Amino acid sequence: MFPSFWSNGEPGPVFLALKDLIQNEWTTSGDARTDDNGEIRFRGFAAEYDFLMNCLGKDFRARFHAAAAKENIFEMVVSGE
Helix, strand or coil: CCCCECCCCCECHHHHHHHHHHHHHCCCCCCCCCCCCCCCCCCCCCEEEEEEEEECCEEEEEEEEECCCCCCCCCCCCCCC
16 A cells, blocks of 8 residues: 555655546636637636636636536636726
8 A cells, every 4th residue: 555644754655646637637727818709718626716807907807617528618807997
C-alpha cells in the first residue's frame, strides 16, 4: 500500500499524485481575448468559475457555475459608466 503521508509527516506518493492531479490536471485557468462578437469560448470542468475581465483599464468580476454534460452559456454585460 502507498501511504498518503509517511510516518515522519512528509507527503507520500498518493498525496503527491493527488496534488499533481488537482493542481495540474483538474484546474482550469487561462487568458483569452474576445472575438469580433465579444465572445469567449472555452472547454472546462463542471465547477464554479471566477471570471476576471479587464475592459479599457477597468476590472470586472463574475462567478458562474458550469454544469456537467451540457453546453453552458453565460452573459456578462459591461457598462461604460
